[in-house]
Each structure stands twice: as C-alpha cells, then as structure tokens.
Amino acid sequence: MKLSDSKHDGVEDFGENLKVLPTSDQIKELQTILRDRNTTRSDFKFYADRLIRLVIEESLNQLPFSKCVVTTPTGASYQGLKYQKGNCGVSIVRSGEAMEQGLRDCCRSIRIGKILVESDADTHEARVVYARFPEDISRRKVLLMYPIMSTGNTVIKAVAVLKEHNVAEENIILSNLFCTPFAAKSVMAAYPQMQILTSEVHHVAPNHFGQKYFGTD
Template sequence: MGSPDQQDNSNIDDYGQNLKILPPNDQIRELQTILRDRNTTRSDFKFYADRLIRLVIEESLNQLPFSKCEVVTPTGAVYEGLKYGSGNCGVSIVRSGEAMEQGLRDCCRSIRIGKILVESDADTHEARVVYARFPDDIGQRQVLLMYPIMSTGNTVQQAVAVLKEHGVREESIILSNLFCTPAAARIVVNSFPKMKILTSELHPVAPNHFGQKYFGTD
C-alpha cells in the first residue's frame, strides 16, 4: 500500500476485473486535490465535486449494455449506431449519494432514481438499512448505485443486499464512486464479485468530509 499522499492504483488487478478506475490524468488529479484541500471554499468544493461526479457518471454509463441500431439521417442516409438497453435506473445512498443524482440526470434526463438510507448503530457501529424506495420493476433493471465515499464498505454492503432482496441481479449493479479505500474495495469485491465498481481513485485515506462539505452542513 502506498503512503497516505499517494494513490494506491498500482495493484488494481488484485481487486478483480470488475473494479475499474477512471484513466488517470492531470485534470482528474487536480479535481481530487481541490476536494481534499481543507482551504477549499464550499462553493468551489461543490463546483469541482460536480465536475468529478460528471466524469464518473459518464464512465459508469459506459458500463451499461448497448444494442446496435440504425437511424436515418436528415440527408436520408442510414447510420449504424448504438443505443442503451431498456430498463436503466439510478439508486442513491442517502445522503451523500444524493450529490450524484443531478450528474446522472444531466446525462439521462428521464432516468428514474430510487433511494436507500443506511444508518450506523451508535453503539455497535453496525450498518443497517432504515429506508428504501425503488421503482416497482427494479428487479428487471440495470442499476447505477451512487455513493461518493467508500471508506469501509459496510454501507455499500447493506445497500447491495437490499437491492438483491428486491430481485436485482448482482451483475446488473454498477457502483458509481468517487473515492475508495483499498480496504473497502477488497471487502466489496469479495462480497459481490459480479458487481461492477467504478471509482476515480483508490487511496488509503478517504475524504470523509465530502457529504458535509457538499451540502454545507460542516
């Protein structure tokens, strides 16, 4: 594992083929730096968080199934292209996951979005689901599960378990995440080896202030 100021992306193969990291570049590293800087103002934080969210959502959408199609152009030519398969939806883990909802709507304007609320017991710190609202036919849909910060993996484990209880296939879930620790990644990929995970970074220290800073409750 790298030092706290270094990304831990070097051993990505250790986490299996379903964990994917955004192709690193200077723009993404700058966004990550701004979001980690304690001197970043709330307005700047939200602006740059939305930029990183959009990049993660766009790449998450690339993991959805596509089918071939043909359209006729204004000049009468036939164009062979692609279209999304039917039945996609988003599910945000409340509250920080709600920060990613607008980014998904910006890309898929009519997509339906469900919610899951997971709370930790004050004494045992055990995560439990206290609220869930989904489309009635979620078991037949591809699901983009949105949760920006994954430190331990406990919350995601509970959320995925509830989705599976509602008939969602593990291989139909794509976790859209901004920051993930190596420990959380190992727990989640071992628990749900068929689920796809898309994150911008593996790092031993997660910016756990994200939700409070984004919503102005810090």
C-alpha cells in the same frame, strides 16, 4: 477512454470488476482540489460535481448498448448505438443524492430509487431505514451511487437490500468517487460479481467539506 488496470497503476489488484478512471491531468487536478484543506465549500461543490459527471459518464459506458440505424436530415443512414431499455439509478441517501443530478444530466428520463442506511453509533452496524425502488427493478441494470467509501459497510447493506428485491448482483454497478483499499476489499469480497467504478482507491479521505457534503461510512 480505456479504464485503468489496477495492477499496472500501482494500486492493489481487487479483481477485474473494480475499475478505476484512467489517471489524467484533469482528474488528478480535481482530486487534488477536493483533498486540499484550503478548498472553500463553494469550490468543493463545483469541482466535486465535475468529477461526479466524469464518473457517471464512464459508469454509463458499462451499460449494455444495442445497434440501431437512424436516418440523418440529409436522408442518409447512420449505423449507431442506443441504450438497451431497463436501466435505473439508486442513490444511497444522503451522500448519493449529490450524484443524482449528474445522472439526470446524462439520462434525463432515467428513474431513480433511494436507500437510506444508518450506522449504529456504538456498534457501527449498518441498518436500512428506508428503501424505494421502481417496481420492476429486478429486471433493470442498476447504477448504485455512493461517493465516498471508507469501510464499505453502507454499500454492503444497500446491495443486500437490492438483492432482496431480486436484483442480480451482476446487474449492479457502483458509481463512486473515492474508496479506501479496505472498503474495496470488503465490498468485492461480499459481492464479487458486482462492478465498482471509482476515480481513486486511496487511504486518504477528501477534506472536511467532503465529509460534510457527502458524509462517509
């Protein structure tokens, strides 16, 4: 599956490190259901989980692979691929936790850390309340999970914490469902070497269940 080039999809160009899932009827249907104010809470969760799985699957495609040879049950050799060691997930609590199961469904033994970032009610300034990572996170590729970005402030703060733990900017991939153009610009300006994979860059946020289920910055 080829990722969309924003310059050719009617979306502003945010740089080569922001990738958008290619538009398909299935993805457009999922996005439509998640934005529909008449969608029930149970339906929202079901279809959000489907979209999360698609985003996680494509995020994993951005991780490095190495060639390998395995022997089939018939004794033949098969030229294949395997993930290079040193990958982990980090969810931004609480909304990012909704994406953890999708990652575990694809990589059941992957280690997952957490960051809790809160925004000041008056100034909207983000501050880190809690962070827990694998001890060797500085040597790992990190899938940072955060479903909805409105301003990008929470992600910017979370990435700053990862960099404080010596994670290289180019080793971070943000897995995201929806982000606004403002958030995309803000995050890419702050961390131009980080990759962002999202299903859609749009001004309109998901419906009220999305705000309750995921939260937003």
